[in-house]
Amino acid sequence: MSLTRLLVVGGGITGWSTAAAIKRRVPKLAVTILPLAPPPDALADRIATTLPSVLGFHADLGIGLDDAVVRTGSLYRLGTRFEGWVEGALDYVHAYARHGEGIGGAAFQHLWARAALSGDAPPFDSLSPAAAMARAGRFVLPGGDGPLADYGFGLTLDIPRYTAMLMAFARHVGVEGHLGQLAGVEHDAQGGIAGLVLDDGTRLAADLYCDCTGPNARLHGTLGVGREDWKRWLPGDRLVLEAAPIADPLPMERVVATENGWRWIGPTQQGALYSAAHGTVPGEPIPIAAGASLEPWRHNVVAIGDAAVAIEPLEWSNLHLAHSAIDRLITMLPAGAPHPLEAAEYNRQALAEARRVRDFVLLHYATARRDTPFWHDVAGADLPDSLAHTLRLFRERGRLPFYEEETFDRDSWLAVLFGQAVLPRRIDPLADSVPPAEAMRAIAQRHAAIAQAVQPLPTLAAFRAAQSRHLHERA
Template identity: 30%
Template sequence: MSKRIQKVIILGGGTAGWMSAALLRRVLPDTIDIELVESEQIGIVGVGEATIPPIQNVNTVLGLDEPEFLRATRATLKLAIRFDDWRVPGEGYFHTFGAPGRSQAFCHFHHFWNRARLAGHDSNLWDYDLNYLMCQAGRFAKLKADDPMWEVKYAYHFDAGLYGQYLRRYSEARGVVRTEGRVAEVAMHPQTGHVEALVLDDGRRVAGNFFVDCSGQRGVLIQGALGVGFDDWSHWLPCDRAMAVPSQAAEASTPYTRATAHDGGWQWRIPLQHRNGNGLVYSSRHLDDEQAAELLLANLDTPAISDPRPLRFRTGRARSQWHRNVLAVGLASGFLEPLESTSIHLIQSAVVRLLHRFPHDGIHAEAVNEYNRQSRREYEQIRDFIILHYHLNERDGDFWRDLRHMSVPERLTRKIELFRANGSLFQDDMDIFLEPSWLQVMLGQGVVPGDYHPIADGLDEAQLLEKLTSMRRLKGEPVAKMPPHDEFLKMYGALAGD
C-alpha cells in the first residue's frame, strides 16, 4: 500500500481550520484531497482579532485583494500596540512594528540616542519611529520608498468570525470539502497507532492519511487520541481566564491595539469598522468572574453591545505539535495569551512549517523531529517575550509583585542583563520579535542601558545632536501629508458597504 498522503482531514473550523484549509489547498497539488470536518453545534473562541505583519504573507500566497479582504472582515489597520499602566499606573509606551531612527552596520540607532541621553540630552526614542508618529497623529498611508527608513510595516484588526467565513468561501471555491458533524470516535490503526478515520455521531466514517487537529483546547486528536501531553507554563504566565465583550465602534478608529494593565490582569481594546473588540485577561486566583466582568465593563471606551462572555484556558503547549500522522494547529497545539497578538500567527507558522516539509512518500521521523524542534523554539520565544512585559513592573498588588519576583527562563534573564549593561540586543533563531521589539518593551518597562556602543563616539557632541535632530525631522515629514486612518480606509475602498 502506498505511503503517500492522498487525503488530508482537518478537524475543526474557525480561523485555525479554515486558514489551514486555504493554505494547504493553495500550495498542495490537486492530487491531494482536503476535507474539513466541523460542527455548527460547537462554538469557536473567535476573540483573536489582532495580528502582526507576517499575516500579509498569507494574503500574498492566497492571492487576496487587500481592499476586498478588509471589507469582508470589517478590518482596520494596525501599526502598533499601546501599553498603558504596565510599568506603573499613569505611564504608557508603544510597541510598534517599526524601528527608531536609522541603524548602521554593527550599531543600532538607539546607541546614538543613549549616548546623548547619558550626556544629559534626553529625548523620547519613539519620536524617531515613523509608526509611532503615525499612531500619535491617527494617520495612515502606504509609502512607496526605496529607503527602509520610511518603510511602514502594518498588520490588521479584523472580525475573527468574518475572517473564518471569508477563508471558508475561499477554500470551498477551490475544492475543499466541508463535512458537518461531530466526532464520536477516532479510529486508530492497531499496529502503527496512526489515526485512520473520524467516526461521526451519525455513523459516517471520514478517512484520510494525514490529520490536522484544529479542535481547540480539547485537542481531540493530539491529546484525546494520541495523548502527547502538555507543558504547563502557568507558573510564568498565571492568567487563566478572559472575559470578552464587544462595544460600539468609536467615532474614529485608531491604527493600534491598546493593552491596559489592571489589578489581576490586563484589558485589550481592538478597533474594528463596526465595533470595538474588548476583553480582560486575568488570573482567577486574583479576580473572580464577577469582579472581572465589572472591571471590564467599567473601563470600556464605548457602550457594550452584549453581555461579557467568559473564556478559560491554560497557558502552555502540547509536548509535540506533530505526532504520527496528526498535526495540531491553533489552540490544539497550545495557548499563549493575546498580549502580543501572536495567536493567529502561530496558526500561520504551523501550517507554513508543514508545507515546507510536507510528506511526499511517507512520514519520516527526521522531518517530524525538526518540525517539533522549531515549533517548540518558537513557542518558547514568544512565551519569553510575553513574560518580559509582566516581569519588569513596579506596580503594587499581589499579582504584580509575584510576577516581579518570580524566576524567569535563563534566556530572558541574559537578554535583560545584557541590554541593561550596554544596550546590546541579539536575535535568536526562530524569534519572530526582532531587536526593535525587544528594545521598545525593555525601555517601556523601565530597563535603561548604562552604556552604549563605541561607534556612537565617532561623532562629537554637536554632530550627535544634529544627527538626532535631523532624524526626528526626517521621520516626521511624511506624517503631515497622510490622511486620517479612517479616511485612508475609505479612499482605499476598504470600508464595508462602500
C-alpha cells in the same frame, strides 16, 4: 504509502486557513475539512487583532488587500499603546517599524540609549513612523521616499466576514467540506489515528490529520503527548472578551495594566486578562492555560493553532502561531507516510518559536513595575533561561542575542524594553565613534521628519473610505 488525503478538523479562521493554504499550495492533495465550531478558548479564532505576518500568509495564497481588507471590513493597525505598565513612566507604542539608522559603525539603539542616559533623548517611539501615525490616528500604506517608505502593519479583522472569505476561497481552490459533529476517534496499531466517527455514524479517514479544534485538541489530545506548562511565568488564567465597535477607530489598541492583569480597548473588541487568584473582573470568563505541546506533530496528527500553543493575546500572536504552523507543515509535508525525522524537526522548530513568543510576552511582565500582589508575584518568578539571558545581556550593554524562530524582530524588543524604561548600564564602545552632538542632531532630524510626514495624512477611517470608493469605482 503516498500522502494523498488530508483531513482538517476544526472550522473558524484556523481550520479554514489550514485547508485553504494546503490545498492552494499542494493542489494534487485531496483536502477535506470537518468545520467544527471553534470553542470560546480558541483565541486564534476569537481575537480580531493580527500581526503584520498575516499579510505574508495572504500573499502566499494570492489574496490581496482588496479581498483581505476592504471586502471583509477589516481595519489596518500599526501597533499597540501600553499604559501604566511602569508606574511613573510615560506610556509607549510598540509599532512595527525601524526606529532609526545607525551612524558609522554604531547601531541606533546605542546612540539613543546614550542620549537617554544623559536625559536628552525624545521618547523612543517618537522615532518610529508607525508609532507616530498610530498616536495621531492616521494611516497610509508604506511607500515613496522618506520616513514613510517602510514599516509594517497588521489587521483588525471583522471575524465573521473574514472567515466567510476564507471559506469561499477554500472552496474555490478545491477544498471539500463535510458537515457533522465528532463523536469518536479510532487509533491504529502504531498509535496514530485510523479514522474519525461522526455523530451520524459516518467514518472519515485520511493519511494526515490537522487538529484545529482549539486547546482541547480533540484529535491530538488522544495521543498522550506531553505539554509544557507556562503558568508559573504567565499566571493570567481568565479572559473576558466582548465586541466594542468604535465609530472613529485608531490604527492601534490600548493595553492598560490593571491591579490583577491588563485590559485592552481595540477598534472592534475589548476585554481583560486577569489572574483569578488575584481577583475578578466583570464579564463571562474564558479559562486560559498557558503552555505548548512538546510534540505538535505526533504520528499522523499535526496540532495547529491553539491545539498546539495556548497563550494570552498580549502582543496578538495567536493567529500568527497558527499561520506559522501551517507554513511549516506545507514546507515539510512528507511524500509518503510521515517520517519520525520530519516530525522531530517540525517539533523542534515549532517549540522554539512558541518559547520565544512566550519570552516576548513575559518580557512585559518581567520589566513592569507596579505595586500590587499580582505584579509582585510575576516579578518574583524565576525567568526562563532564554529570557533571563536576553535581559542580562541587554541590561549590561544594550545588546540583544539572536534566536532561531524569532517572531518579533529587534526593533520590537527595543520598543518594549525602552518603552518600559529599561536602559543598559553601559553603552557599546562603538557608540564612542560618534560624538554625542552628532548623534543628537540625527535623532532630532528624524523626530522632526516623522512629525512633518505624519501631520497631513488622512485618518484611518478616511483612508479606508477612500480605498473602498476606489474599489467600487473599479468594479
